[in-house]
């Protein structure tokens with residue numbers, strides 16, 4: 333079972349749902365030639381997709397185009413349903429950086445056929461997750477710079493103030509559909525600059541001065 337340690341909370345939280353938001357930055361929607369959604373677009377990943385810093389993203393043999401998407405991740409700390417936006421922050425235990433790895437070729441085929449994205453998004457190791465920073469140390473989740481370097485070269489840089497739906501709105505909206513539970517993770521969408529990764533690459537995802545999430549890329 334995957335667990336997530338939040339500094340200040342004695343017992344690690346069992347990881348529950350991985351809620352992921354698509355197209356939450358205008359410039360990323362534009363680079364995907366996708367329309368900006370009118371309400372948050374949600375998909376799910378299994379907890380078995382998590383890999384921690386120091387681990388490896390494994391390229392599945394069935395894809396030839398696996399992309400990086402660096403994202404702010406919200407760690408839920410308190411159960412809630414139909415959470416009002418103004419109370420959303422009280423349900424957040426912490427924040428971290430994550431990568432929403434995506435088999436872009438499989439996703440494109442799924443989009444064409446109107447199929448779900450579960451395969452394109454859900455492979456083992458497709459949800460790298462950093463170390464958690466307690467919410468108390470993050471007064472404003474919409475004032476964060478999110479970065480990804482590959483082999484030392486900057487590849488993505490975005491600011492959470494550019495989110496179409498900010499964190500409180502996402503927590504509130506998700507809680508109208510799913511009961512949110514401690515250990516649920518919310519991947520909040522990627523800024524622009526997504527692109528392919530290759531065997532041997534070293535990915536370094538970071539937000540502000542939080543611990544860097546470092547994973548390498550391996551062939552299956």
Ligand code: MG
Nearest residue numbers: 401432521522
């Ligand atoms: Mg994403």
